[in-house]
Amino acid sequence: MSVLEVSNLVKRFDGVLAVDDLSFSVAPGEIFGFLGGNGAGKTTTLRMVLDIIRPTSGNIQVFGSAPGRRNTQAIGFLPEERGLYAGMSAIDTIIYFGRLKGMDTGTARRRGMDLLARFDLADRAKSDIGDMSKGMAQKVQLATSLVNDPELLMLDEPFSGLDPVNQGLLENEILRASERGAAVIFSTHVMQHAERLCDRLLLLKKGSKRLLEHCTANGIALRRWDEHKPSLHDVFVRMVGEDPAGAGKANQEIAA
Numbered sequence: 001m002s003v004l005e006v007s008n009l010v011k012r013f014d015g016v017l018a019v020d021d022l023s024f025s026v027a028p029g030e031i032f033g034f035l036g037g038n039g040a041g042k043t044t045t046l047r048m049v050l051d052i053i054r055p056t057s058g059n060i061q062v063f064g065s066a067p068g069r070r071n072t073q074a075i076g077f078l079p080e081e082r083g084l085y086a087g088m089s090a091i092d093t094i095i096y097f098g099r100l101k102g103m104d105t106g107t108a109r110r111r112g113m114d115l116l117a118r119f120d121l122a123d124r125a126k127s128d129i130g131d132m133s134k135g136m137a138q139k140v141q142l143a144t145s146l147v148n149d150p151e152l153l154m155l156d157e158p159f160s161g162l163d164p165v166n167q168g169l170l171e172n173e174i175l176r177a178s179e180r181g182a183a184v185i186f187s188t189h190v191m192q193h194a195e196r197l198c199d200r201l202l203l204l205k206k207g208s209k210r211l212l213e214h215c216t217a218n219g220i221a222l223r224r225w226d227e228h229k230p231s232l233h234d235v236f237v238r239m240v241g242e243d244p245a246g247a248g249k250a251n252q253e254i255a256a
Contacts, residue, residue, distance in 0.1 A: 001064060002027050003152050003183035004049065009058035011044055018044045020208040022058070026183045028151070031174060033194040034187040036204035042187040043080055045204075046154050050077060062152065073102040076150030080157040080187075082141055086130030090116060090140045093129060097144035108147060115143040119169065135166055142170065146177070153177050155186040159193055171197060 002025040011019040019041040026032045034042050047053045049060055051067035062071050084093055091112050098108025116122050119139045129137050138161060145153065155174070159167050174197055177184050188194055194201060 002061075003063060004185070005059075005061040006045070006049070007059040007061075009045065009048065009060065010056045011041070011048060011053070012056045017206075019048075019055070020206070022204075022208070024202055026152075026185055028183055029178050029181050030199045031178050031184045031186075031197050033198035033201040034185055034204070035189075035191075035194060035201060036187070037189070040204040040206065042204055043156055046077075046156055046185070046187070049154065050075070073148065074151040076145035076148060076153045078142055078145040078155040078158050080160070082138060082161075084129045084137060084141055084144075087128055089126045089128055090121060090132070090143075091125040093140055094143050094147050098147040101148040103148060111147050111149075112143060115146060116140075119143065134161055135163060138162060139166065139169070142173065146173065149180070149182075150177075151182055153182050153184045155184070157188060158186055159188055159190055167193070 004026040006025065007023050009019055009022040010017070022041070022045060024032075034045070036042050044053070048055050049062060049067055050072075051069075060067050063074060065071060088096070091109065094112035094115065095105060095108040098111065099105065103111070113122065113125060116125050119142070121136060121139060124132065124136065129140060132140070142158070145155070153174075158170055162170060171193065174184055174186065186193075186197075
């Protein structure tokens with residue numbers, strides 16, 4: 001059974017057609033790329049799945065039932081608009097979101113500390129969000145979407161504002177969620193992430209589906225290279241990340 005099933009979804013705002021007869025499904029363990037330009041209808045669709053806004057017509061099934069509070073405990077969501085309480089500590093923020101998902105305080109704290117350690121923020125657990133850099137705060141917000149080990153993880157423009165090292169961390173978290181069986185949907189403008197991660201892609205233009213294709217994770221590459229030379233992205237990750245030996249190799253390959 002699909003984790004998410006969307007059928008003939010339509011949404012109008014004051015006569016403007018934001019989503020136009022959209023249908024797709026996402027299976028357990030699948031990484032589903034939701035692509036499209038600004039105003040394509042990506043965020044609107046995700047908000048309808050979350051029951052934040054209601055569709056004009058069409059049907060949405062989440063875990064076999066209509067969206068609502070009863071299935072929010074199994075969902076993780078990272079919104080495009082980042083926003084956490086500046087005066088709340090990182091660990092208290094994660095606990096708060098865990099409690100909203102039905103977790104007890106002790107479990108949410110343990111899970112939150114594990115996530116902060118994985119994100120190299122364990123020493124900032126008691127730091128206020130307002131005292132953190134933008135990238136640190138974004139990692140805390142990512143932790144809030146993962147604290148309940150969701151079966152459906154939805155990430156709206158998750159790579160926005162992250163440096164290449166932390167983009168790599170986020171890619172690893174997407175793969176980790178998929179490997180434990182979660183269905184993952186993420187919207188992005190960065191095609192490289194979609195190419196590397198997605199099992200399937202959906203391309204939206206003015207609310208309508210334009211493309212649905214199997215992608216690289218299923219062995220059907222979008223592009224093929226006869227040889228690989230590191231990009232600036234690769235060099236940045238190797239030099240700023242935790243692989244200094246790799247940085248030297250990257251420099252040698254570029255020089256060649």
